[in-house]
Amino acid sequence: MGSVMIRRGDVLLPPRAQNLEDWCAALGREDLMGEWGDPGKGPDAVTRWSKQKVWWKCGKEECGHRWGATAQVGNRARGNGCPACAGKVPTATNNFEVYCEETGRQELLGEWADHGRRPKGFLRATRRGACWHVAAPIVWLQR
Ligand SMILES: [Zn+2]
Numbered sequence: 491m492g493s494v495m496i497r498r499g500d501v502l503l504p505p506r507a508q509n510l511e512d513w514c515a516a517l518g519r520e521d522l523m524g525e526w527g528d529p530g531k532g533p534d535a536v537t538r539w540s541k542q543k544v545w546w547k548c549g550k551e552e553c554g555h556r557w558g559a560t561a562q563v564g565n566r567a568r569g570n571g572c573p574a575c576a577g578k579v580p581t582a583t584n585n586f587e588v589y590c591e592e593t594g595r596q597e598l599l600g601e602w603a604d605h606g607r608r609p610k611g612f613l614r615a616t617r618r619g620a621c622w623h624v625a626a627p628i629v630w631l632q633r
Contacts, residue, residue, distance in 0.1 A: 513538045522566055525549045527556050548572040555581065579613070586612040 511533040514522050526533050527547030536544060546566070548555045555574035559566070573579045580586070587609040590598050602609055 508537070509534045510536050510538050510540070521549070525566075525572075546572070548575060550575060553581075555579070577613075580611055584613070585610045586614050589614040 508516075511523060514520055514533070523533055525546050525548065526544075528545040531544070536542060543558045545556060545558050548557075550572070553572060553574055555572055557573055557579070559570070574581045574584070577584055587599060590596050590609070599609055
């Protein structure tokens with residue numbers, strides 16, 4: 491069984507026993523290894539099927555967001571990228587406070603009544619269905 495390869499599209503995937511580093515190399519996604527941000531273990535220490543939490547660091551210099559993923563790490567190679575770049579988590583440049591300032595709606599910040607949390611820690615909600623999946627807290631606007 492050790493030499494069995496799994497065909498997926500035009501790519502011959504290595505056996506499932508192989509680690510994430512080898513798997514990325516087999517898929518031509520060595521670039522993902524540049525985003526590995528886990529200080530506790532290397533990409534050769536987890537399999538692509540692993541459900542343990544690992545840390546990634548966005549490769550874009552202007553972003554540099556770090557995030558942990560508990561899902562199968564192999565999902566990264568299928569396009570699950572940086573959640574900050576995808577607008578799924580609040581960042582210094584993408585949050586409810588910035589939104590209010592950029593759209594001239596500072597009056598909304600004046601009405602902020604949640605003293606435990608800051609508007610910076612929220613995203614503005616949109617009507618797009620993707621917002622149902624965001625992990626971050628969001629502010630729902632009436633329009
Ligand atoms: Zn990013």
